[in-house]
Each structure stands twice: as C-alpha cells, then as structure tokens.
Amino acid sequence: MQKWVYLLLTILLFSTYLTSCENSQSEPTPPGKSRLDVVKERGKLHCGVEGYIPGFSFVDKNGNYSGIDVDICKAVAAALFNDQNAIEYRNLDSTERFTALNGGEVDMLSRNTAWTVSRDTTVGLEFAPTTFYDGQGMMVRADSGIKSLKDLEGKSICVEAGTTRELILSDNLLKRNIQAETLTFQQADSAYAAYAEEGRCDGITSDKSQLLGRRSTLPNSEQHIILNTNLSKEPLSPATKNNDSAWFDVIKWVIYALIEAEELGITQANVDENKNSDDPTIRRFLGVEGNIGEGLGLSNDFVYRVIKQVGNYGEIYDRNLGKNSPFKLPRGQNNLWTNGGLLYSPPFR
Numbered sequence: 001m002q003k004w005v006y007l008l009l010t011i012l013l014f015s016t017y018l019t020s021c022e023n024s025q026s027e028p029t030p031p032g033k034s035r036l037d038v039v040k041e042r043g044k045l046h047c048g049v050e051g052y053i054p055g056f057s058f059v060d061k062n063g064n065y066s067g068i069d070v071d072i073c074k075a076v077a078a079a080l081f082n083d084q085n086a087i088e089y090r091n092l093d094s095t096e097r098f099t100a101l102n103g104g105e106v107d108m109l110s111r112n113t114a115w116t117v118s119r120d121t122t123v124g125l126e127f128a129p130t131t132f133y134d135g136q137g138m139m140v141r142a143d144s145g146i147k148s149l150k151d152l153e154g155k156s157i158c159v160e161a162g163t164t165r166e167l168i169l170s171d172n173l174l175k176r177n178i179q180a181e182t183l184t185f186q187q188a189d190s191a192y193a194a195y196a197e198e199g200r201c202d203g204i205t206s207d208k209s210q211l212l213g214r215r216s217t218l219p220n221s222e223q224h225i226i227l228n229t230n231l232s233k234e235p236l237s238p239a240t241k242n243n244d245s246a247w248f249d250v251i252k253w254v255i256y257a258l259i260e261a262e263e264l265g266i267t268q269a270n271v272d273e274n275k276n277s278d279d280p281t282i283r284r285f286l287g288v289e290g291n292i293g294e295g296l297g298l299s300n301d302f303v304y305r306v307i308k309q310v311g312n313y314g315e316i317y318d319r320n321l322g323k324n325s326p327f328k329l330p331r332g333q334n335n336l337w338t339n340g341g342l343l344y345s346p347p348f349r
Helices: 002-022 035-042 069-081 097-103 165-175 188-194 209-215 243-266 281-285 303-309 313-320
Strands: 045-049 056-057 085-092 126-127 132-133 136-141 156-160 181-185 203-207 224-225 235-236 239-240
Touching: 035 045, 035 243, 045 069, 045 313, 056 069, 056 085, 069 085, 069 243, 069 303, 069 313, 097 239, 126 188, 132 209, 136 165, 136 209, 156 165, 156 188, 165 181, 165 203, 181 188, 188 209, 203 209, 209 224, 239 243, 243 281, 243 303, 243 313
Parallel strands: 045 085, 156 181, 156 203
Antiparallel strands: 126 239, 132 235, 136 203, 136 224
16 A cells, blocks of 8 residues: 555656646756857747836736837847847846846846846856946935935835845945844835835835836825935846857847947938948948858848847937936936947947
C-alpha cells in the first residue's frame, strides 16, 4: 500500500512540475546564441514595462499601451521587424523586473529603471543610453503645510519596496537629522492607495516622473503637490541582460538613432523627403547609402523604419510628457546637448 501511495505522489509531483514548466514564461537564451537571434526567430519582442505610470508606460481599459517607455519598445520592434506593434508587453513590478530579465521572461526592460553601479554589476544588467534624466522627489497633500523635507519631521512616508528609493530616503533623512516613519509596500499600487485613499502616509516618495504620472490618476489630483526637492540623481535607462553585446548594441543604437534624428531635424513628417537629401550624413543615417545596419544584424534602413513609425526623441517626448501631452513637462535636462540638455548621440558612421 505504501508503495502505491509513494508512486502516486511521485506521479502527481512530476505532473505538477511539467505543468509549471509549460506555464512558465521564461525563455533563456540558448548557449552560443545572442538574444538577438532568439528575438528574430520568434518574430516578436518581449518588452518589460511598468504599465501603470501615465506618460511612461500605461495600459488603458482597451489594453492599449502608451508612454515614453512603450515608445522605446516600439522603436526597437520597428528596427527589427519593420513593425512597431510586433511586441508582447509584460507588466513587471519593481521586485520582479530583474528576475524576469535575467530569466528570459523578457528580452529587455523599458521600465523607469535607474542606472546604478550595483545594478550594472552584481544584478547583471547592461544599461542602454538614458532616455529620461530624473530625480527622486516627494509628493504631499497641498493643504498639509509641508513645504520641504524638514517639515516631515515626526510624520510618515510611503515608499515602494524593491527599489533604491528606500535607501535614498533613509540617507536623506539621516543626513538632515529628520525623524520620520517609513512605511514600505511591496506594490506601487498599495503604496499610493495607503497615501491617497487611506491617509496612512503624510508623503510618498518616488522618482519625480512617477509621482507626476501617478498624481494624474488620483481623484482630485490638484490636491497633491510635488515638493521642489531633489533627493537623488535618477538616470532612467532601458536595460538588457549582461554579456550579450550583439543584443545590447541593437538597443543602444536604436536609442541613439532617436536622439540623432532630432538633432538632424528628421521627423515622421519629413523622413521620406530626407531620403532624397544630398547630405551624405543624412543619406548614410537613413540607409540610402552605406551599411550602418549590417554590423548590428539589422537592415541598413533600420533608422528610417524607426523614425517613420515612431518619430524622433523630441516627438516621443512631446506627445507623452511635453507640450502635446496633459503634463506639459519642460524638456530641461532631457533636451539635446545643443539646447542645454544632456542628450547626445555618437556619430552614425
């Protein structure tokens, strides 16, 4: 009898194991291959995003994704497949994003992730060029009387777990000798609910971009303000898994193409006209002549595909965060180097 029970349990455990394997979304890169090979063979990009931050990555009630992070995914898909919609998005919270990338569940992260030394080394990520220069901030109720971090003395602050924001908050409170209670939440939704709906926190801290986006989703959003305080530098950058140069190069140069196109004045509206330009720099950039895509494993006109379908960096910024968006957020640091910002592309030659 015991023998049969043991056999039955073994079969059940093995069946459960097989089911879990079938349901797993992990797709590790085979030995000797690049992620670029895997993505090309699949015919679709798996892009890890946040999914709940308007302006960066947000999915509406119809399942449509939008935001600057989403447009980066679209730009990569356009370069690879000449189809900006050849993407499967995966919403990842802050505690699962790195595991999902390293385990092969997604091919890349475009998910408001700050570039830091530990993530670039021990976590095993490779960071592409920064797509949004940000800083950690603090949001409070407009009628709270809180005007600075010092005013949070003796009060409570909500923060999401699994991010560097806990450390940054702790460091800033310590160096300013501020005694405040920190309430940590596993999910961002829980943190914002505790702050805005339950009133458990006097303030909530995150990257200013996230605070801006999240504020727009709160009831009576005008009743909340973001303090004019920078707690840190937060260069938000897409990321790939480390030690895969071929795949990383694709992401890197697609982002640089968005920046370079803006500098050259090439937009969705005039990219076809620019293919007839006599300027050798523009002709090479758009793949009319030369072979800039060949070394990346892409078509030579990959930049044309990207700009035609998604636009340049300035267009992406304006429709998601800038003058054509509800946020009207000034470019500031996120402007071209020629306009006093930090965006700069190496030459396409």
